[in-house]
Amino acid sequence: MLPLVKLHPAVSQSEENGLFEKLHEIYDQIPETECNRCATCCTVPPPAYIVEFLNMFRYVNKHLPEKWPEFIAGAVRYYFLELVDINQRCPFLGDDRQCQIYEVRPFTCRSYGLMGNGNGEDDLARRNMDKLVVKYREEHGVELPEEIVNFQLPRCQNVRVVNGKNKTPLELIQMLTADIGQLESLFVPMSVVESQYTFMPFVNHLVMSVVSEGARFRRPKVMQEFLANGQSEMLEKYVEKYKRTSF
Template sequence: MPSIKKDDIQRGIEYSIKENLFESLNKLYNSIPNGECNGCGNCCMESVGANFIEFLNIYNYIQKSKDMKYIIMDRILDYYFLEYTKKIPCPFKDEKNRCSIYSVRPLNCRIYGHWIKEDYEKNYERIKKENIDFAKNMNKNYGINISDEVLNYKIKYCEDFKPSKGYMTKEERMNFYDSVVMLDSKLYSRGIINTTFKDRGIVEYFIESIFYENTSKNIKFNISKDLYKSKAVLNRLKKLILG
């Protein structure tokens, strides 16, 4: 049984439509200032953090196309299970560097270019330290060596993006985050969703809608320890899940 049950997802989607939560989310997205982006796709290299309402919005979107769902889920499985061994682009980025879920992309993607450089670099240094500590813990407790390519990868600050109304302060960014959390709280407070409220990357939401959390982690650990068998194991998983 998956950590995030299909029935809960469906109830969450139906409730979000009925109570206009998706509409409120889109209004929030539309209130974010625009900016000039050259579409290079260099920033689309990780599973960004997202809220549950954003996952439901994306999940609902990709269900409308069987082909899109298959392609995205195939990439999500690669991204998650090979995450410690090789750097893989965001599974929602297509072969032409375009976002396949652009109209429903999460808040983190929408405000990426709006950070001032000083804040961006400070945040990177914090994340870098957390990643190094995480890698040490994985090696000590599980015998897993996270590849240098993954551990040392940095999405460089984008000098090309030009926000239309100037860069956001930390307070302005946090106000957007708080607004999305408020939408999430309506799902949790009404008991619509029977899952733990915690920080997740968008990929993790999809993985936990397929597997129980500990099961997916154990498979991921085993794949990371034995790269020679990883391709065969992953192919069997895909056949089982995707058909």
């Protein structure tokens, strides 16, 4: 959501206002969990707020700057191909199936498996996918693959609470919408925060900052090329171009 030239000023502004410390104070209140680290939940990158993206951006700049070409290349591929290639995964997932930015993973990753069966979320995801099917068919002549359309992230039964700290799922939701929402209001009006307009995966935040609007506009063309040929020359050019982005 933030253009490239505004990333560093936004990080500085966040530091001056103590936003990252406040964010981690919120994270620290989430019940501590453990799991089998199978990375199934990393199939679909979950949404995050701008302040969380900036927290990740600052962390990578400080500790993993050499990883930016890899992360950007993966993010660009995911953004353009997520609706046509079932094999796309979160670009921050390493070859060892471990999260490379685990220390700054967003709230939704930290609270995964704590929010019940999520049937309401499944229904919403289904409706959103149905809208995308119609949109790409009618506006771009792109038929989304059935395996993508019918995909549903399996519910994980392996998340175990280590330290509950007396928190309930409802309190977690309130923490996300109220506490993190308040931090987000430094960048956008509260009405925008409440609309969840800025609530999107790190992948999308990164692509919106790095990739030009003109290139993003060609997303349907890339999808068409990939469906027809199993690859896209246009996408490869974008990957080579944008992975050289310097922060």
